[in-house]
Structure formats: C-alpha cells, structure tokens
Amino acid sequence: MxxxxxxxxxxxxxxxxxxxxxxxxxxxxxxxxxxxxxxxxxxxxxxxxxxxxxxxxxxxxxxxxxxxxxxxxxxxxxxxxxxxxxxxxxxxxxxxxxxxxxxxxxxxxxxxxxxxxxxxxxxxxxxxxxxxxxxxxxxxxxxxxxxxxxxxxxxxxxxxxxxxxxxxxxxxxxxxxxxxxxxxxxxxxxxxxxxDLRNDIWLKLLGNISFNPISALARATMRQMCHHHGTRHVIQQMMEETLAVAAALDCHPDITIERRLAGAEKVGDHRTSTLQDLEAGKPLELDVLLTAVLELAALTHTPAPTLTTIHALSDLLAHQTAA
Structure with missing residues (x-):
C-alpha cells in the first residue's frame, strides 16, 4: 500500500x-x-x-x-x-x-x-x-x-x-x-x-461548532468555557440547535448534550484548534463548522438563532484576523 x-x-x-x-x-x-x-x-x-x-x-x-x-x-x-x-x-x-x-x-x-x-x-x-x-x-x-x-x-x-x-x-x-x-x-x-459516517460527523461537530468559536471569542480553554455559567448555557443552546439541524437531515448522533459537556470538562485546560490558529495568526476554519450548518439550517427551514449570533461575532473576528 x-x-x-x-x-x-x-x-x-x-x-x-x-x-x-x-x-x-x-x-x-x-x-x-x-x-x-x-x-x-x-x-x-x-x-x-x-x-x-x-x-x-x-x-x-x-x-x-x-x-x-x-x-x-x-x-x-x-x-x-x-x-x-x-x-x-x-x-x-x-x-x-x-x-x-x-x-x-x-x-x-x-x-x-x-x-x-x-x-x-x-x-x-x-x-x-x-x-x-x-x-x-x-x-x-x-x-x-x-x-x-x-x-x-x-x-x-x-x-x-x-x-x-x-x-x-x-x-x-x-x-x-x-x-x-x-x-x-x-x-x-x-x-x-x-x-453511515454522517452520524459521526455530527457527533464531532456538536463540540467543534460550539467550543471552537467561543474559545476564540473568549480566549478560553475547554475547562473555562464549561465552568462559566454564561458560556456553558450558550454552548448548550448551540448544541441543541445543531442537533435539530442534524435531525432535519435524518442524522441522530448517539450522545446527550450533558455527556458531551462532561467529556469536554475532562479535557481540562486544552486550547481548541481555532484558538491556536487565532493566536498563531492563521485563518480561522469556521466555514465548515458554523457557516455550513447555517446553510443546512436554511435548507431545512430549521431555526438557529444562537448559531446565527455566534457566527456573526466569530465571522467578524475571522475577517479582522485576516486583515
């Protein structure tokens, strides 16, 4: 081979x-x-x-x-x-x-x-x-x-x-x-x-779509995001909306939001790849995370207000980083 x-x-x-x-x-x-x-x-x-x-x-x-x-x-x-x-x-x-x-x-x-x-x-x-x-x-x-x-x-x-x-x-x-x-x-x-790898795609995306942009916006580690009441609530909302888009496409990742958050907490003070890219001055890989899911939300007529808000903020950050 x-x-x-x-x-x-x-x-x-x-x-x-x-x-x-x-x-x-x-x-x-x-x-x-x-x-x-x-x-x-x-x-x-x-x-x-x-x-x-x-x-x-x-x-x-x-x-x-x-x-x-x-x-x-x-x-x-x-x-x-x-x-x-x-x-x-x-x-x-x-x-x-x-x-x-x-x-x-x-x-x-x-x-x-x-x-x-x-x-x-x-x-x-x-x-x-x-x-x-x-x-x-x-x-x-x-x-x-x-x-x-x-x-x-x-x-x-x-x-x-x-x-x-x-x-x-x-x-x-x-x-x-x-x-x-x-x-x-x-x-x-x-x-x-x-x-059907698409279920795995949504399972992993559940964390990436929420933790990655929030970590870049707040300059926070996994532990810090999970332990802060406000960001934890926002992440939960993002995950709920992401699961709704997946369900509209007949994908049902076999995990609960609480289990996903518990897994993230165990990682501790890990910096997401998006935060590492931000600190290194590299382009932020957000289109395949947030933008794509919003395109799928529009395609399936699935409401995603929290994802839309975080996308707007992180997209501005990405453009400022690229400037």
Missing part, C-alpha cells in the same frame, strides 16, 4: 508514522523547519502509549512521489481549493482521498440519497472550487477522535485518542475502506469503517 500524507502536520505526521510502522510505503509532504526535521530524524512520536520514531520519506515535492493508492489529507479545509498542484501528481484512476477534516465536508450530499442528493454547499465548496480539485468520487470521509500537537519541528506529541472513523459517502463497506482500516489497525490505531 502506497500512501501520501498531504499536510503532514500534527495529525498527518502521526497517521503517517503509524502507517509506516505497520509497513506501508508512506510519503510525508510538508515544508519549512518541520520538513527539515523529519528528513534528518524522521517523525518522533511522544505518546502515553509508547514513544517511537518513523523514518518515512519526507518531501515538499509530490512529483517525487508519483501516484499513490491513498492520499491522507491533513490540510485545513480552507486550503482544499488551492491544493490542486500538490495533489495532482499523486493521483491515478483509483486513488482514494481520505480527508481528515472537522465540520461538514464538501462531499456531504454526494450519493446521499433523498431530496438533497448531489447538492453542493456553497459554504464548503464555493463555486465548486473544491470539487474541481477533490472529486467527490475519490472521497473517503474521516472523523478524527485523536488529539495531537507539534511539540517541535518533527516531534508530534500524542495527547489522547487513537480513533479515526472512516466511511464511504454511499454508506457501503468498500474494499478500499477495509484495506485502509486494516493498515491503520496494524499501526496500532483504531479505524472503524462506519456504515
């Missing part, structure tokens, strides 16, 4: 290192000091499950790699539309693209069935720019339940979780999903093939 990791940051390098340890032919695509460190020393993974080093091939030029069986996409969703020159050399006729993104993916309605089948969401695929680069036919969905961070160039700190749920847009249990799942498991990661 030949795998390219496009965007071998904290999550991408962690997955690449695990697959390399399992014997896959892995190629990591990155840049800057992180790339230089991986070339010199490999990917060093520090984990409570045991430290290890993977000396996979690392490059900034996909043409060195050529076509692969799988592209694991570790880029932020905001970079998808512009990744064409990077991903094109990696593709052959049957290359699968596994997109490890938060929020609503560009392929959401691909082979969805029902009245919205094939619909394009403007918030996540503006003008079809993402679909033009990443064909929905290649897509395998991926919901990440692992927390990692780059402690230093070439050094990945694995904090918790090893689950990477994957699934086909058409809900089939395909050979390509089963093969990738087996390789991930051989690398000591959990990788269940879900018959």
């Amino acid at each position: 030949k795998v390219a990791v496009l965007g071998a940051g904290a999550i991408g390098a962690y997955v690449g290192a695990a697959l390399h340890r399992a014997g896959a032919d892995v190629h990591l695509i990155a840049r800057g000091p992180h790339l230089a460190a991986m070339r010199r020393h490999g990917v060093q993974v520090l984990s409570p499950r045991g430290d290890f080093t993977a000396r996979a091939h690392a490059t900034d030029d996909p043409a060195e790699i050529g076509p692969v069986d799988y592209v694991f996409l570790g880029l932020k969703a905001t970079s998808y539309a512009a990744c064409g020159p990077l991903i094109k050399p990696l593709l052959h006729d049957t290359t699968a693209v596994i997109a490890a993104q938060n929020g609503i993916p560009w392929w959401y309605f691909h082979q969805h069935g029902g009245p919205h089948d094939g619909r394009r969401l403007e918030s996540v695929d503006p003008g079809g720019a993402v679909s033009a680069v990443l064909s929905p036919e290649r897509a395998i969905g991926c919901v990440v339940y692992a927390a990692t961070e780059l402690e230093a160039p070439g050094v990945v700190r694995h904090l918790e979780g090893t689950r990477f749920s994957i699934g086909e847009p058409d809900r089939s249990i395909s050979p390509r999903c089963k093969d990738f799942s087996q390789a991930m498991q051989a690398g000591r990661l959990k990788c269940p093939v879900e018959p």
